Amino acid sequence: MPRKPIAKFTVEHLQILDEKGKLDAKLDPKLSEKEAVTMYRWMRLARELDERMLKLQRQGRLGTFPPNTGQEAISIPIALRMQEKDWFVGAFRELGGRLVRGEPLTATLYYYNGWEEGNILPQKEMRIIPTSVVIGCQIEHAAGLAYAARYKGEDAAAVCFIGDGGTSEGDFHEGLNFAAAWKAPVVYVVQNNQWAISIPRSDQTASQTIAQKGIAYDMPVIQVDGNDPLAVTVAIDEALARARAGEGPSLIEAVTYRLMMHTTADDPTKYRGKAEEDDAWKKEPLIRTRMYLDKKGYWDDAKEEALLAEVKAQVEAVVKEFESAKDWQQDEPFRHVYGTEHANITEQHQDFLANVAREAK
Amino acid sequence: MAKLNMVQAINLALSQEMAKDKDVLLLGQDIGVDGGVFRLTEGLLDKYGKERVIDTPLAESAIIGTSIGMAMAGLKPVCEMQFSGFSYLMMGQFEAHATRMRARTHGQFTVPMVIRMPFGGGVRALEHHSESREILYAHLPGAKVVIPSGPRNARALLLAAIRDPDPVVFMEPKHSYRAFREEVPEAEEVMELGKSQVVQEGTDLTLISWGAMMRPTLKAAAEIEKKRGVSIEIIDLLSIAPLDYHTFTESVKKTGRCVVVQEAPRSFGVSSEVVARINDESFLYLEAPVGRLTGYDVITPYFGREKSYLPNSDRVSRAITQTLDY
Structure with a gap:
């Protein structure tokens, strides 16, 4: 009997807006001006808060935290496409998405200054699961949340984030397997930022792509440019539509770069070169999103200046509020x-x- | 009132609570069509359907991890670990999330779930099927650990565990699954978690145990009482965590002598905590050091020689005698 192939798989890569600001008109999700500008405002706000937090940490005014800079084009567009009833299940590098979901800016400051109060803001109503520090656990929680949503007859999905390092955890594979076996309405998003502290993507897994790990569980997968908010938008729309149609889970690999240290306690100069970082900075998401807005005629220097001043003031006010919060019970x-x-x-x-x-x- | 064994009593509790509360779901390996390897969940798939009696893929961590998600969303999952020896794979999920979610969100998110697991030796099972590791779970803040000793309290405690707002590890002494029957009322009976039970009052010695060790303990106590004319107070801990230490420390104040019987290895076990609490609360009332009969600090031997390693009523008798004669 001849040998014959019984299954074949492909992994698609999607980029719509490249680092030079070039837009593929055919694939453009055609966000409205309001949608596009709103998205950019969140990206700017998240970047400002992240940069301010780094300064606070270096001044001893904040504890150790994992910076988000460079990954704004993943969780922000995703949160913007989710519905209120959907569950947002983060790891710990989804600051922008959390803010979009309605988490107060102070929450992340409280949390990273050693107060559980950062977890107890109105998250349950917002359907945000608290930060998951132990890598990979949340993959399984998301499958359970999604199962519960379907069981209760809610038309809701769970969107769950993890990093490239997290895909090596047993819980990642167990969780994907359960979600797929149950056809649970869940979307898994891997923020592949190339580094799990000091371990590069190439040492993390022998897999050619991370997206292909989802194929093992028979779920639709896609690899997108994670610095391209339009590609992320298209991918999450497709995945959420499948989840809501009862077609089960999907996996999105969003390729990005961790521009900063793992956490403020980490020193990346020990394990990676400046040339690599410099190159990554050229591809970061805010530059191209600004170019996209310019080309669409939605934006100009005056608006940019006004926005920068606005987010700066907003963050400054939040820092004041954070530093004056002292009346908690020990x-x-x-x-x-x-x-x-x-x-x-x-x-x-x-x-x-x-x-x-x-x-x- | 029907005479049920522990398997039937647990099945009754699950079935009655599922009929009452549609938020209660069961998850586990082979719990559906097969009815569980010990037949604890027999018949429940037919009654409640596969959405509520979920035959899961084979992964302990994911059974608990997905249940945590379900519980956070307002359901009440009751999971089965097929054997306690396989449960350590879920320890990460249990410690990092199940036991901590209430505290880390100040009660905004809670994890009301039950993890049932058969444990303990004496049934001539394969390797990894006979350990007593209750202390591993009892040490974790936020966890509750319950160990029934008979059909009636198994049913009443399981109902309490399912209704409890926090994660409960419900450890079933499998040696007692079919060992004996008790009258179990059809009408609902619920015991309070976190409470021990004085199963027999006495004045000369306090005898403490739990789970499958209650049987040899009761037997030995009856023999010694008959032989020596003494009166022994017997306490069934039932709740390992939180530990109801007031019940036994008050008892020791009355009797002045105490013996603890534990199947698990000797070091760092529940009996160690019991002795420590007696030291804290009842030291000046003691007429003798607290006696301890325990397992040994070795792996649970393969079943070919496990019998000689398990505490039995002769050894309990000897421990009681030594403490009485001190």
């Missing part, structure tokens, strides 16, 4: 061990309060 963790009272916790709570009172004297 014993808050004792109040949330269980949803029911238990004497053991009550006793330790009293002991803690007594210690704090003694030390205050």
Whole structure:
């Protein structure tokens, strides 16, 4: 009996707006002026907050955090295409998307300054899952959230983010497998920023693309230029439509670059060269998005200047609010061990309060 | 009232709660068509359908990880780990998310879920099928760990676990699954989590155990009482975490002597915590050091020789005698 191929697969790459600002008119999702400008405003705001946070951290006014600069064209357009009832399931480099979903700017400052209060802003109503620090866990949560949405008869999907490093975790594969087996309404987005702390993409996996990992679970996949917000828009629209039509999960690999350090505790000069970084800066998303707006006739230098001043003032006000927040209870963790009272916790709570009172004297 | 074994009692609890609350879903390997490898979930697929009795792919971490997502969205998943020996693969999800979500969001998100798992030795099972590792879960803040000892309390505690607003690890002593029957009322009966039970009052010694070890413990106590005319107070912990230490430390204040019986390895186990709490609360009432009968700090031996490693009623008797005679 002859050998014969029984399955064949391809991985498509999508770019609509290149780094020089050249637009493929045939593929253009044709955002309205309002949509395009709104998207750019969020990108600018996220960039400003990120840059300000780095300064705060270097001045000792903020804890360790993972910068987002350079990845604005992924979570922002995605959040803009999601519906309110959809679940936004992030890892920890989706600042812009979180802001679009309605998370107050202060939340990320509280969180990265060591206060759980950064997690408790009105996230449940916004359907944002708190930051997932342990890599890969959220892939499975998203499958469960999506299953629950369908079970409850909600026409909602979950959109879940992970990095290139995260695709090596067992939970990534287990979660994709469950989501696919259940045909759960979920979209997985891999922010392939080339670096998992010091491990380059080439050492992370032997796979030619990350997108192809989804093929193993029989889900539609695509690789997009993750610095191109139009390609990301088209990919998420297609994937969400499939999810809502009951066609199950999809995987989007968004190719980008981590322009900054992994977290502020990291020093990339130990493991990568300046030439590589310089090249990546030329491809970053804000430059081309600005060119796109210019060409469409939506934007000019005056508008740019006004926007920069506006986001700067907005972030400055938020930093003031963050630095004046001081009235939280030091014993808050004792109040949330269980949803029911238990004497053991009550006793330790009293002991803690007594210690704090003694030390205050 | 029907006489049920623990398997039937757990099945009754699951079935009754699923009938009552459509947010309750079951997830696990082979729990649907097969009814579970121990037949705990027999008949539930037919009654409640495959949307609610989910035969999952084979991945412990994803069973718990997806259940966490479901619980955050307002459902009440009850997951089965086929054997506790396979449950360690879900430890990351359990520690990083299930046990912490309430605290890290100040109660905005909660994870009301139950993780059922058969555990313990004595059934001549294969490697990795016989361990007692309750302490691994009990150590985690935010986790509840419950161990029933008989059909009736298994049913009542499982109902409480499903209704609890937090993640509960419900460890089922599989040696007791079909070992004996008890009257289990058809009408709902719910016990409070976080509470131990004084199963027999006494004045001369406090005897503490839980799970499958309750049977040899009760047997030994009856023999010693008969032989020596002493009166033994027997406590079934039921709740490993949070630990209801007041019940046993008060008992020890009354009796002055105590023996703890534990199937798990000796070091860093529940019995260690029990002794520590007695030291904290009842030290001045002690007439003798607290006696401990435990497993050994070795792997649970393959079943060809496991019997000689498990605490039995003779060893419990000896431990009681030593403590009484100190």
